[in-house]
Amino acid sequence: MFRLFYNLKxxxxxxxxxxxxxxxxxxxxxAMMLILxxxxxxxxNVNLFSEMVKQDYDTVEVYLExxxxxxxxxxxxxTIENINGVSxxxxxxxxxxxxVLKQRWGESGYLLDSLGENPLPNSILxxxxxxxxxNRVNTAAGKLDGVESTxxxxxxxxxxxxxxxxxxxxxxxxxxxxxxxxxVVVSNTIKLTVFARSKEISIMKYIGATNWxxxxxFFVEGVILGIISSAMAAGVTYFLYDRIVDAIGxxxxxxxxxxxxxxxxxxxxxxxxxxxxxVGIGAVGSIISMRKFLDK
Numbered sequence: 388m389f390r391l392f393y394n395l396k397x398x399x400x401x402x403x404x405x406x407x408x409x410x411x412x413x414x415x416x417x418a419m420m421l422i423l424x425x426x427x428x429x430x431x432n433v434n435l436f437s438e439m440v441k442q443d444y445d446t447v448e449v450y451l452e453x454x455x456x457x458x459x460x461x462x463x464x465x466t467i468e469n470i471n472g473v474s475x476x477x478x479x480x481x482x483x484x485x486x487v488l489k490q491r492w493g494e495s496g497y498l499l500d501s502l503g504e505n506p507l508p509n510s511i512l513x514x515x516x517x518x519x520x521x522n523r524v525n526t527a528a529g530k531l532d533g534v535e536s537t538x539x540x541x542x543x544x545x546x547x548x549x550x551x552x553x554x555x556x557x558x559x560x561x562x563x564x565x566x567x568x569x570x571v572v573v574s575n576t577i578k579l580t581v582f583a584r585s586k587e588i589s590i591m592k593y594i595g596a597t598n599w600x601x602x603x604x605f606f607v608e609g610v611i612l613g614i615i616s617s618a619m620a621a622g623v624t625y626f627l628y629d630r631i632v633d634a635i636g637x638x639x640x641x642x643x644x645x646x647x648x649x650x651x652x653x654x655x656x657x658x659x660x661x662x663x664x665x666v667g668i669g670a671v672g673s674i675i676s677m678r679k680f681l682d683k
Contacts, residue, residue: 397604398611401580412576413616416668419565420620420661426558427660428628430551431653436645437551439491447525448538449511455533463531464511470527472520477512481505488646506637508535566668573612573672577605581676606673613669617661624661625654 402409449467451460464476479487484507513528515521525539591600629650640646 394603394607398607401577401604401608402611405576405579408576408579409612412572412612413619415572416569416613416616416665417619417623419569420616420664421623423558423562423565423664424620424624424657424661426554426561427657428624428648428653430554430558431648433551433554435648437548439645445515445521446539447513447515447521447528449513449528449531450508450535450537451510452533452535453508455509459533460509460511463528463533466531467511467513467524467528470524472516473524474514474516476514479510479512481507481509484508484510506640566664569668570672570675573609573669574676576612577609577673577676580605580608602674602677605677606670609669609671609673609676610666611669613665613667613672614662615665616668617665620665621654621657621661624657625650628653 449463451463455463460478464478467473468476482505485505488507511528513524515524521539525537528534529537632647632650636647
């Protein structure tokens, strides 16, 4: 307990002494984590859309105009059933569509209750026999009176799969690069403290202090810088994304039939990811900064 208190006290004193460099390091690491947060948010939403679309690759969804009543919808369904290649036709009300969406979201489905007015339209789900039939059915259904728009997802799924794979690879490469840069930033910050206390450290080594005893305060300093940076990055990312969801969330769901992932759902993942990265970057950066000095 004494050792922990000593390391924490010394780490805080070191940060205060070099507050200019410490603040610069915190903002630099925070900026890098914000970039990672951007990729994370985009990747999660693209992946959600891709997974939901894949469930409907053999389905053409026909969205009806608000003015289309049940009788007219029945006429549209009868017409569609006579199109070659159609396996089945199902009418879905906007209330049923919202319930299906909640089921897809599982435990997070309750978050959709905050939408207020249901923005989803009444629709007709058309199961097709094959891909060629889907294109034909999609074109024919879109021309019917009372139909606002149609959606067929197969081509979209193929494109999204390529985009998702590319984004995953790009995110990993960028993440590794930014992590390395962040470690260098932390390492250089702590090196200033090491040089300032070089005589004190030499005396400690001379009287028998172990490398880990000497390294302790600097290790804690790196972890503190990482935690502060991760907390700031997670907070800013959550705040900005929450504003974006409030501003365009309903429009996105109306256009794509898939809502943006709620900020509340991402919050826990953001905290875990950023905290882990912050601690890791700070710890490794401090170890790197001390290695050359302690190996002398």
